[in-house]
Amino acid sequence: MEKTANTKTKQIITSEDVHLYYGSFEALHGIDLNFGEHEIAALIGPSGCGKSTYLRCLNRMNDLIPGVKITGSIELEGNDIYAPKVDVVELRKRVGMVFQQPNPFPFSVYENVAYGLRLAGVRDKSLLDERVETSLKQAAIWDEVKDNLYDSALSFSGGQQQRICVARVLAVQPEVVLLDEPTSALDPISSAKIEDTLLNIRDKYTIIIVTHNMQQASRISDRTAFLLNGNLVEYDKTEKLFMNPEKEETSDYLNGKFG
């Protein structure tokens, strides 16, 4: 198993021995994973193996679930994200998240993308305009919405809504973007646009994506982690993991023997 494949790349997130309990149920059994700057990492594995649970640890989304206990360590650029002094709102700006179902607010496209900036106290109209446009361009949706910026985001298609959600996350200039099955509710053309978007923005962000779609993982990710029953089985360069996995469980999963 190669956990530090990109040794030359600066590691942005390092997690060690992460255990997560939902009440008495242990969903993660000690996960060691790290993620580098400008890297796309994919988390794959059968339903219920803990992919989303692990992803949510990275910006403390599990804090919102009653009865959850987490042990181990997760650091963002060397700082413990679970330290008592951490401002969780600030953390979630640095580690943004896109969900499975597009979830734009019932506001205009402009206000969706400007939302986080306004919350952060940005009032300068030209700065807001500039960030909204840049973020929509990065999310590869600008051309489709630029003439309708003040229409409700809900009036756009699911695929367009998802790219508006990506733009909303990018507007606050995060370091890490987490995506939890962002294309599973989308048609293939919209999915391909999201994939292109991720490839376009990888030079500025660290991207961690949970996906059930193995072709998607192999198309866009630099490294892939295979999880099974709350354990990390293998983490390696994507091509290596798909073409020549070290572990039998990985090979069985890739060959459709379970999951």
Ligand SMILES: Nc1ncnc2c1ncn2[C@@H]1O[C@H](COP(=O)(O)OP(=O)(O)OP(=O)(O)O)[C@@H](O)[C@H]1O
């Ligand atoms: N809020 C919760 N309360 C209790 N158990 C939970 C909760 N969320 C998830 N679990 C359990 O934790 C385990 C891991 O779930 P998780 O959703 O992380 O898996 P997953 O790999 O993302 O699955 P899927 O691919 O189906 O989304 C499962 O056994 C699940 O039933």
